[in-house]
Amino acid sequence: MESEGKPALSEDFTRFLRQKRRFLLFASLLFLPFYFLFPVLIGWFPDQVNRAVWGPFSWAWLYAFAHFALVWILGLAYLRQARRWDQRVHRLRAEFTGESSPEAEGGGEGKSR
Template identity: 35%
Template structure:
């Protein structure tokens, strides 16, 4: 006997199409884009700068602290940058989650989201 699975859109209770068209949902998506797109561009620019500079120039070969070159410091900075972006996103995600919870509550009450 085959069991038919229902998608979220087919389940009774919440009108997901109306929810996706709501101003609050669109605002949430805009807020997420406003953070994620610049953060991603910064990440890729920062990340690919190291291999490009080490491959095509000698800028990072100079010693920075004793025998440690600028290339090693830049490589270490990539770990710091990754952690910093993760922490920043985690803090921002709390705000996103609050908006989602508010949307869920309004949808449960049958109000306009």
């Protein structure tokens, strides 16, 4: 693979990857167990989760509704985080090509096609 140019991963890039991975891991540890615990509770502890807490709505319903909040909140958190990554990536890319990029502001990638 020597013939294919520069050694692929710079230190900056690996550090960036590590940080990105940490965020994604954290977010996944939040929503995946939350999601898969739900059918486990419904399947094996139906009496507990079906106890009514709010009118006819039981814990199971509240749990179901909580998924909506989770998806919306994590989605927004990801958008915010990704904006920061964009700027970081922008610098990495400028470093890699060794030239200053024409679209320096805001980390946007501009028209790419």
